[in-house]
Amino acid sequence: xxxxxxxxxxxxxxxxxxxxxxxxxxxxxxxxxxxxxxxxxxxxxxxxxxxxxxxxxxxxxxxxxxxxxxxxxxxxxxxxxxxxxxxxxxxxxxxxxxxxxxxxxxxxxxxxxxxxxxxxxxxxxxxxxxxxxxxxxxxxxxxxxxxxxxxxxxxxxxxxxxxxxxxxxxxxxxxxxxx
Numbered sequence: 605x606x607x608x609x610x611x612x613x614x615x616x617x618x619x620x621x622x623x624x625x626x627x628x629x630x631x632x633x634x635x636x637x638x639x640x641x642x643x644x645x646x647x648x649x650x651x652x653x654x655x656x657x658x659x660x661x662x663x664x665x666x667x668x669x670x671x672x673x674x675x676x677x678x679x680x681x682x683x684x685x686x687x688x689x690x691x692x693x694x695x696x697x698x699x700x701x702x703x704x705x706x707x708x709x710x711x712x713x714x715x716x717x718x719x720x721x722x723x724x725x726x727x728x729x730x731x732x733x734x735x736x737x738x739x740x741x742x743x744x745x746x747x748x749x750x751x752x753x754x755x756x757x758x759x760x761x762x763x764x765x766x767x768x769x770x771x772x773x774x775x776x777x778x779x780x781x782x783x
Contacts, residue, residue, distance in 0.1 A: 614666065614720070615712040620705060622712055625667040625678060630654050632667075632675045636699045645734045646695065647756070661685060668698070668709050676700040679713060689724040691717045696728075706737075710744055718775045727769035731756070738766065745778045746770050 615622045625633065630651050637648040649657075658665040662685045668677040677698035683691040693713060698706045717723040729752065730737045746768040754762035775781070 615716050617708060617712060619708045620712065621669045622666050625658060625665045629667050633678050636678060636697050639699060641701060642697050645731050646697065676705050677709060679709065689722060691721055691723040691726050693726060693728040706740055710740060714775060718772050724772050725769055727767065729765040729767050732764040732766055741768050745774055
């Protein structure tokens with residue numbers, strides 16, 4: 605595909621495959637962020653910011669596909685160069701809701717972060733009002749670290765972010781793998 609990096613899957617299961625995104629994927633990514641079901645929970649980026657993330661050596665901009673290679677979401681991971689091995693899941697957006705794709709993608713990203721990237725810590729922030737995402741993160745072992753109170757300005761006022769994380773030894777314990 606013109607403008608795309610060579611297809612290289614970082615993770616795959618019966619349900620999903622995750623690969624680095626390319627320039628050809630950005631139209632889907634930008635649309636996904638602006639969908640009515642996703643927009644309240646993220647601050648959409650412009651196409652150029654996504655392109656910059658694709659080329660950032662500290663980041664991985666990832667596309668999530670179903671078994672037929674149809675895009676069903678994307679993720680952005682930062683901290684690849686972090687000397688403390690603290691990896692941030694900056695964004696996880698799923699367009700095909702209610703099919704378990706979010707949970708499966710997050711499981712796969714945990715395996716990738718703690719396995720291939722050898723992360724000590726995987727962390728994220730989530731809007732306090734995003735109950736669905738909070739339940740997902742909690743169900744996969746993420747712990748609440750704190751709250752960034754009213755740190756995001758919206759048309760309706762201000763919103764808070766919750767910081768959640770998982771440590772390598774917690775992941776190993778919960779998934780019966782060696783740390």
